[in-house]
Amino acid sequence: MDTELSVRSAHGSLPWVDHGFTMAAIKEWREAQHAKGLPNSLGDFYAAHDLCFDCEGHGVQMTGWTQPLPEEVRVAKELNVERLPLYSVCETCHGTGRAPRSEWRKTDCPERPR
Numbered sequence: 001m002d003t004e005l006s007v008r009s010a011h012g013s014l015p016w017v018d019h020g021f022t023m024a025a026i027k028e029w030r031e032a033q034h035a036k037g038l039p040n041s042l043g044d045f046y047a048a049h050d051l052c053f054d055c056e057g058h059g060v061q062m063t064g065w066t067q068p069l070p071e072e073v074r075v076a077k078e079l080n081v082e083r084l085p086l087y088s089v090c091e092t093c094h095g096t097g098r099a100p101r102s103e104w105r106k107t108d109c110p111e112r113p114r
């Protein structure tokens with residue numbers, strides 16, 4: 001079953017892009033690159049696959065926490081949290097999860113204000 005994942009935002013839900021790589025696959029790629037003496041950082045992985053590094057290929061970034069809406073109170077209770085994470089569309093890739101390295105901001109300015 002292929003389930004569309006979504007996350008909550010200030011304006012309803014946003015799609016969570018699945019870039020299709022598991023943690024294990026990323027690790028495998030990095031180890032293979034390392035063995036060949038090639039660039040193998042996490043950033044290199046995202047660049048090699050045209051994935052947006054700012055949102056790690058998901059098209060959305062967590063931007064804060066808010067009180068649960070009435071229909072979310074049960075979920076918050078189950079998770080034992082008072083507030084739930086809030087997401088926004090990634091400004092770098094505009095929600096596609098894909099961006100060339102030249103558009104990334106994460107490595108240029110790690111303390112960029114939001």
Ligand SMILES: [Zn+2]
Pocket residue numbers: 052053054055056057058059060090091092093094095096097098099
């Ligand atoms: Zn992005």
